[in-house]
Amino acid sequence: MGIIEKIKTNKSIDNQTEIQKICLNKLQSSPLPNPKSEQWRLSNKSKLSTLLDYSVNEKDLKLDITYPKNSQSTIRLVIGDNCQINLVEENYSINQLSEDKLVKYIKEQISCFDQNENWSDLLNLSLNSTKNTLGFKVSGSEIPPIEIFSHASSNSLNAKTLIIFLEKNCDIDLLQVNLGKDNSSLSQSTFLCLEENSSVNHGVVSYGENKSNLLNSLNVIQQKNSEYNLGSLHFKFNYARFEIRIKQSEGNARTNIKSMQITKKDEQISTYTKIEFNGPNGFLDQINKSLADDKSHAIFEGSIIVPKVAQRTDASQLSRNLLLSNFAQIDTKPQLEIIADDVKCKHGATISQLNEEELFYMRTRGITLTEASKLQLSSYFQEIISFIPVSKDRWDLLDKLLNEN
Amino acid sequence: MVNENLVKDVVKEPYKYGFVTDIETEKIDKGLNEDIIKLISQKKEEPKFLLDFRLKAFKKWQKMKEPDWAGLGYKKIDYQDIIYYSAPKQKEKISSLDEVDPKLLETFDKLGIPLTEQKKLTNVAVDAVFDSVSIATTFREELAEHGVIFCSISEAVKDHADLIEKYLGTVVPASDNYFAALNSAVFSDGSFVYIPKGVTCPMDLSSYFRINSGDSGQFERTLIIAEESSSVSYLEGCTAPMFDTNTLHAAVVELIALDDASIKYSTVQNWYAGDEEGIGGIFNFVTKRGKCLGKRSKISWSQVETGSAITWKYPSCLLLGEESVGEFYSVALTNNLQQADTGTKMIHIGPKTKSTIVSKGISAGNSKNSYRGLVKIGTKATGSRNYSQCDSMLIGDQASANTFPYIKSQQPNSEIEHEASTCRISEDQLFYLQSRGIEFEEAVSMMVSGFCRDVFNQLPMEFAAEADKLLALKLEGSVG
Numbered sequence: 028m029g030i031i032e033k034i035k036t037n038k039s040i041d042n043q044t045e046i047q048k049i050c051l052n053k054l055q056s057s058p059l060p061n062p063k064s065e066q067w068r069l070s071n072k073s074k075l076s077t078l079l080d081y082s083v084n085e086k087d088l089k090l091d092i093t094y095p096k097n098s099q100s101t102i103r104l105v106i107g108d109n110c111q112i113n114l115v116e117e118n119y120s121i122n123q124l125s126e127d128k129l130v131k132y133i134k135e136q137i138s139c140f141d142q143n144e145n146w147s148d149l150l151n152l153s154l155n156s157t158k159n160t161l162g163f164k165v166s167g168s169e170i171p172p173i174e175i176f177s178h179a180s181s182n183s184l185n186a187k188t189l190i191i192f193l194e195k196n197c198d199i200d201l202l203q204v205n206l207g208k209d210n211s212s213l214s215q216s217t218f219l220c221l222e223e224n225s226s227v228n229h230g231v232v233s234y235g236e237n238k239s240n241l242l243n244s245l246n247v248i249q250q251k252n253s254e255y256n257l258g259s260l261h262f263k264f265n266y267a268r269f270e271i272r273i274k275q276s277e278g279n280a281r282t283n284i285k286s287m288q289i290t291k292k293d294e295q296i297s298t299y300t301k302i303e304f305n306g307p308n309g310f311l312d313q314i315n316k317s318l319a320d321d322k323s324h325a326i327f328e329g330s331i332i333v334p335k336v337a338q339r340t341d342a343s344q345l346s347r348n349l350l351l352s353n354f355a356q357i358d359t360k361p362q363l364e365i366i367a368d369d370v371k372c373k374h375g376a377t378i379s380q381l382n383e384e385e386l387f388y389m390r391t392r393g394i395t396l397t398e399a400s401k402l403q404l405s406s407y408f409q410e411i412i413s414f415i416p417v418s419k420d421r422w423d424l425l426d427k428l429l430n431e432n
Numbered sequence: 433m434v435n436e437n438l439v440k441d442v443v444k445e446p447y448k449y450g451f452v453t454d455i456e457t458e459k460i461d462k463g464l465n466e467d468i469i470k471l472i473s474q475k476k477e478e479p480k481f482l483l484d485f486r487l488k489a490f491k492k493w494q495k496m497k498e499p500d501w502a503g504l505g506y507k508k509i510d511y512q513d514i515i516y517y518s519a520p521k522q523k524e525k526i527s528s529l530d531e532v533d534p535k536l537l538e539t540f541d542k543l544g545i546p547l548t549e550q551k552k553l554t555n556v557a558v559d560a561v562f563d564s565v566s567i568a569t570t571f572r573e574e575l576a577e578h579g580v581i582f583c584s585i586s587e588a589v590k591d592h593a594d595l596i597e598k599y600l601g602t603v604v605p606a607s608d609n610y611f612a613a614l615n616s617a618v619f620s621d622g623s624f625v626y627i628p629k630g631v632t633c634p635m636d637l638s639s640y641f642r643i644n645s646g647d648s649g650q651f652e653r654t655l656i657i658a659e660e661s662s663s664v665s666y667l668e669g670c671t672a673p674m675f676d677t678n679t680l681h682a683a684v685v686e687l688i689a690l691d692d693a694s695i696k697y698s699t700v701q702n703w704y705a706g707d708e709e710g711i712g713g714i715f716n717f718v719t720k721r722g723k724c725l726g727k728r729s730k731i732s733w734s735q736v737e738t739g740s741a742i743t744w745k746y747p748s749c750l751l752l753g754e755e756s757v758g759e760f761y762s763v764a765l766t767n768n769l770q771q772a773d774t775g776t777k778m779i780h781i782g783p784k785t786k787s788t789i790v791s792k793g794i795s796a797g798n799s800k801n802s803y804r805g806l807v808k809i810g811t812k813a814t815g816s817r818n819y820s821q822c823d824s825m826l827i828g829d830q831a832s833a834n835t836f837p838y839i840k841s842q843q844p845n846s847e848i849e850h851e852a853s854t855c856r857i858s859e860d861q862l863f864y865l866q867s868r869g870i871e872f873e874e875a876v877s878m879m880v881s882g883f884c885r886d887v888f889n890q891l892p893m894e895f896a897a898e899a900d901k902l903l904a905l906k907l908e909g910s911v912g
Contacts, residue, residue, distance in 0.1 A: 350843070350844040351844055352844060353843070354811075355842075355844070356841065356842040357839075357841050359840075360836065360837060360838050361837065362834070363824075364832070365824070365832060365833045366829070366830070368827065368829045368856045369856055370826075370854060371855070372853065372854040373851070373852060374835070376839055376849075376851075377850070378839065378847070378848040379847045380844040380845065
């Protein structure tokens, strides 16, 4: 039975948790997002329905991670099968969040959800039992890097939820890896809460295999003086949707985002971002890059919301796109909604192909066209990849991307 | 700190075109149905094809829903509470301006629109539209010598039915959108311009729209056709009296440029914007679109939007001909409770097409000013280019400025560049100017004028000076 049928006939999801009940109730009357809404109008409907065609799989999945750890101290977790963590060291501690706290937090989040905007989260939470939820809080200093894996298994849909609280003055490197399998769908919802003076270098690397689908949603709340750096890369998905929602709850925080999506064949990958400044002196520097080849479709929609309280906000957003084929298409919509007057906000967007003059220059120096294109692409990719907290010797993402091109 | 009150005082300048002309008018009953449409058509003695066009549009309109995607907040319009035809009573046929009711001439004189040709110094031909009908068109004979047809659309329907039948509704089809369908069903008058092959129009053409009665809507339709290698510059101005009710204005403008032709369409829109509490004002829902059909044709829109309670307007260019060019230069100023959702659509279909968008939004008071634009490069538009620049200036912390650019490309061999920024009137710059002995208001005005310079440079001479003054007037006192 497909997901939508399951949601409509609520009862077929067994042993519902309280959260599942709330979300299912919200979805039951209109289980799908409004295809005419701003957030979904460009989404490929048939691909989305393929994503929802699989049945939910809650079983324990074995994941054979072939990538070596960065160092012995790296903490590596795989969401699923009641994954838990409780670590108390001299300088830091990582503690599993109690179920009460998790439920309370998620309920708070759900109360602010919009049916269309947060549909991915609603779906995730309605399909996920506590088994595939990982929630922990981090405190202290000198915290080792944390790597978290989410994966789907073939012919099924897996929903995984991650919730992380960063206590005051905490500083972490966090890498999230979402892996798709043949004919699979993965729904990953992440909630990050950064307390005062905390800082996160967050990397999100998602890559699939043939016909894998992904709904990836990231919700971040930043308290004052926190810093959030995100580097993300999405590629090789039949359909993938990455939603980033960041709220600077009191302003006075810094956010840097460098995201990239690469589409080929008939893939569709989209990135939606919404950055809200709810206090003064907020800072945002965002760049999104897309590369679309073959018959694929890459989408970026970014909105920056600066209400009256957010005076002296400094926000910039840039969308850079490369269109490499006559049959591919790119849609981009960077948008600003501003009420405060003492702000510096700007956005820009470009769509073009590889720079012909640069290619010509390299060819006159004896570099072949293929190599010259690769060189150009590598510099295009490098800006984003260098921002993802992954050590080069373990995961050479650049090589992976270039060799597939 | 800038004196907030001082700025507010300056904005309070009353709307000087808000007077009502006391003139006997012929109005039909309120409401909209097939009979009303037939009555309008009958009054205008229209041929059958036009009545069919109207009725078809009306049927489509009935099935359509009023758009709400722009997020504009206004009270629901009761379409049955509007008079769809209102005309000043006058003699059946006017052969010369002397026969026009002196009161009407006086009205246009008061608005600074000279209709009496003897008084005219500037080289501009004017078509004056009062409520639903065109009152007078000047310089017709001089234009006719060059083969240029410039008349009201009602006259064109009678005298040049073939051209109207051939081109009406080809750029903005009746089913295009809710307000275009409404206009197609009930349009009363407007201007018609035809520039024959190889003719450069010897003077600027201008139409002036005046809404006089409070309960009738204005639905004018403008059609401009520029044949091969011709060119024309067209200016449009609008004002309305102050009423505490809202008046609906739903116009359609269609431009057609054939090979090597160029059309420049400039608007200074100063409809009544409502009072400080947002009572009254014009609801301005306009569909303007130009089709660059021919090779190397060019359509350029420039607009200064300062009036209307609600502005919903996206002058667009369909770039079909090879190497055709579309341009859009806009200044939109909103104050008090005005809401403006304006921008452009540049649809690149033919190869090597180029478009430029420069939009400047200034929001003061509690107003909302949004730029909403679409740039689309289709699969066949190889070697096309677009450059867009949208700048917003915020005056006061209650106004909002939004930018919603939709960019879509399906052609790798093309380039799109878009940039947008938001700023405020810088206190440092104000201080500098004031320290050089320049009055506060003048300094603000200079800065706003500088901000809009790129657009003003594109306006015809007559308008540029007017626009500058208008902006200064509207903004007086709004810097905080």
